Amino acid sequence: MTTAAIDPSLSGTTTPSASVQWSAFGALLLRDALVVWKTRWAFLLRTIMQPLLFVFVFGYVFPKIGQGIGGSAGQAQFSTLLGPGLIAVAIIFQGIQSVALPMVQEFGYTREIEDRVMAPVPVWAVGAEKIASGALQSLFAAFVVLPFVYLVPSTPVHFSFNWPVLITIVPLSCLLAGALGLTVGTRVEPRQVPLIFSVLVLPMTMLGAAYYPWTSLGAIPWLKAAVLINPLVYMCEGMRMGMTNIPHMNAFAIYGAIIGFTVALTWIGIGGFRNRVLT
Amino acid sequence: MASEAPNAATGPPPAPSPVTAITGTEVIRCIGLTKQFPGRGGAPSVKAVDNLDLAVRKGEIFGLLGPNGAGKTTTVGMLTTRVIPTSGQAIVGDIDVVAEPALAKQLIGVVPQVNTLDRSLTVFENLYFHGRYFGMGAKASRAAANELLERFKLRDRAKADTLTLSGGMAQRVMVARAILHKPAILFLDEPTAGLDPQSRIALWEVVQDLHAQGQTILLTTHYMEEADQLCDRVAIMDHGKILALDTADGLKGSIGADTEIALQADGDLDALAKLLEAGDTVTRTQVTGNVLRAYLRGSAHGALPRLIASADDAGFSITDVSVTEPTLETVFISLTGKELRE
Numbered sequence: 031m032t033t034a035a036i037d038p039s040l041s042g043t044t045t046p047s048a049s050v051q052w053s054a055f056g057a058l059l060l061r062d063a064l065v066v067w068k069t070r071w072a073f074l075l076r077t078i079m080q081p082l083l084f085v086f087v088f089g090y091v092f093p094k095i096g097q098g099i100g101g102s103a104g105q106a107q108f109s110t111l112l113g114p115g116l117i118a119v120a121i122i123f124q125g126i127q128s129v130a131l132p133m134v135q136e137f138g139y140t141r142e143i144e145d146r147v148m149a150p151v152p153v154w155a156v157g158a159e160k161i162a163s164g165a166l167q168s169l170f171a172a173f174v175v176l177p178f179v180y181l182v183p184s185t186p187v188h189f190s191f192n193w194p195v196l197i198t199i200v201p202l203s204c205l206l207a208g209a210l211g212l213t214v215g216t217r218v219e220p221r222q223v224p225l226i227f228s229v230l231v232l233p234m235t236m237l238g239a240a241y242y243p244w245t246s247l248g249a250i251p252w253l254k255a256a257v258l259i260n261p262l263v264y265m266c267e268g269m270r271m272g273m274t275n276i277p278h279m280n281a282f283a284i285y286g287a288i289i290g291f292t293v294a295l296t297w298i299g300i301g302g303f304r305n306r307v308l309t
Numbered sequence: 310m311a312s313e314a315p316n317a318a319t320g321p322p323p324a325p326s327p328v329t330a331i332t333g334t335e336v337i338r339c340i341g342l343t344k345q346f347p348g349r350g351g352a353p354s355v356k357a358v359d360n361l362d363l364a365v366r367k368g369e370i371f372g373l374l375g376p377n378g379a380g381k382t383t384t385v386g387m388l389t390t391r392v393i394p395t396s397g398q399a400i401v402g403d404i405d406v407v408a409e410p411a412l413a414k415q416l417i418g419v420v421p422q423v424n425t426l427d428r429s430l431t432v433f434e435n436l437y438f439h440g441r442y443f444g445m446g447a448k449a450s451r452a453a454a455n456e457l458l459e460r461f462k463l464r465d466r467a468k469a470d471t472l473t474l475s476g477g478m479a480q481r482v483m484v485a486r487a488i489l490h491k492p493a494i495l496f497l498d499e500p501t502a503g504l505d506p507q508s509r510i511a512l513w514e515v516v517q518d519l520h521a522q523g524q525t526i527l528l529t530t531h532y533m534e535e536a537d538q539l540c541d542r543v544a545i546m547d548h549g550k551i552l553a554l555d556t557a558d559g560l561k562g563s564i565g566a567d568t569e570i571a572l573q574a575d576g577d578l579d580a581l582a583k584l585l586e587a588g589d590t591v592t593r594t595q596v597t598g599n600v601l602r603a604y605l606r607g608s609a610h611g612a613l614p615r616l617i618a619s620a621d622d623a624g625f626s627i628t629d630v631s632v633t634e635p636t637l638e639t640v641f642i643s644l645t646g647k648e649l650r651e
Binding site: 054061147152307 | 389415
């Protein structure tokens with residue numbers, strides 16, 4: 031950031047400087063944090079309901095009524111493999127819900143993002159702040175969901191935490207979710223919102239290796255290959271690598287894909303944001 | 310730097326008085342500013358702003374007056390970093406807006422045409438966070454927000470949801486928000502469009518107060534009364550170009566008439582115009598749609614009966630007459646041959 035000389039009499043108390051930009055970025059995050067706080071019950075409900083019901087039906091009800099999932103051998107560890115998957119789904123869900131959906135409204139109808147866009151930072155930084163804000167909310171969602179996937183199932187859950195993996199995979203996954211949210215939010219029109227769920231979220235989660243390990247798809251080779259375009263596959267496999275002893279995809283592939291998707295979606299998302307903001 | 314482009318296409322309006330050399334500090338400069346939008350669906354591309362030269366002085370209220378589609382909002386868009394010029398330069402303060410948008414944004418406050426208040430925040434929070442976005446500390450931002458709420462008579466709405474505000478109130482909050490960080494230049498894009506008359510007058514008072522305190526303001530409007538009442542200087546804009554630029558009085562004086570008589574009559578208005586011009590009362594006429602405007606020196610007193618009588622004698626039946634002093638609308642019509650709100 032260059033700091034060109036500005037006639038001080040022009041700028042009142044405003045002193046243009048690079049430090050203003052950092053504090054502007056912080057203020058944008060603070061604004062989002064306040065909005066989350068104001069809507070905390072809605073936040074918790076939308077975060078908890080899906081994984082809670084899932085883990086309740088498949089991890090508690092099914093074993094209790096003797097309805098197996100994944101064959102008798104798989105059943106024993108189903109609750110263990112489901113947990114990381116549901117946490118990954120919660121993370122990606124939050125990216126869509128906390129970034130994409132509000133942004134579709136703000137660009138489509140209310141234009142209320144206008145004042146934040148006029149904050150004295152480059153436009154890309156306002157987009158980057160949305161990714162950061164989405165990532166923080168995804169991280170929070172992951173923590174909220176964790177006790178449910180551990181405590182609700184009626185069959186034993188065997189988590190064994192690999193901390194170096196977790197403290198890298200979880201934040202990376204959260205950034206990926208925020209970047210996906212920005213990409214979707216800047217490219218979808220308000221009337222297309224219902225399609226986000228049927229065309230994007232549902233196929234992503236059902237085919238995202240959340241409810242089955244990717245490695246077990248060997249029986250359906252074409253599906254095993256096809257789902258590799260889905261970033262959630264790597265997040266779920268990464269979470270499994272960090273939380274369980276269940277066999278998982280190669281670690282390099284997981285990290286490489288998550289970083290690759292994050293970089294690509296950040297690029298596309300910020301590009302989309304610039305296109306929506308600038309004419 | 311100010312543009313002088315009498316419109317050659319629409320007859321010979323008296324040339325607006327030349328713009329005097331800019332004195333004092335120029336805080337906005339446009340040099341050859343152009344924005345061309347690509348045509349959609351095979352349509353030809355549109356030059357929304359066409360080689361615009363403009364200079365706004367520190368402390369003045371400068372008005373861009375023109376009909377919808379004249380290029381006013383695009384001009385403001387380019388000056389406020391949101392529209393990237395196709396060519397030319399836009400400078401606020403000493404900052405090139407295109408090269409240094411983040412820095413330029415520190416110098417400007419913008420009130421856009423639509424309500425852009427943050428719906429997730431209260432009125433107070435809208436102001437408070439605006440201050441924080443501009444680098445103000447929590448305490449300073451809170452103090453500034455409270456002071457503005459007081460000054461803009463919004464104290465009792467501090468905790469209100471922004472969706473509950475009336476149009477006039479929302480507009481006041483937006484103005485308060487735009488000036489909270491003490492910008493060097495305030496941009497008001499059609500600030501009173503859609504407001505009821507009472508709210509409009511209230512907002513005019515706000516703008517005049519700010520002006521009295523030395524705030525430089527660039528406003529766009531298609532209400533000639535607004536430009537006339539508020540602005541130190543007015544640029545009349547159409548088709549992306551400035552057609553005339555002067556004080557409101559200077560522009561009205563450029564018409565070269567003291568009285569405007571607008572007539573509606575049955576029959577060929579062009580023929581009637583010729584008839585009236587043939588007499589020695591009317592200095593000039595202009596026909597737009599079904600209205601004939603006749604311009605005279607001096608007052609209508611005495612002239613009006615004569616005009617009506619001569620029209621009657623020639624077989625024209627006059628159905629409506631109104632007598633006014635020339636307005637900025639008159640100037641616009643004489644420059645473009647069309648009305649502002651067409």
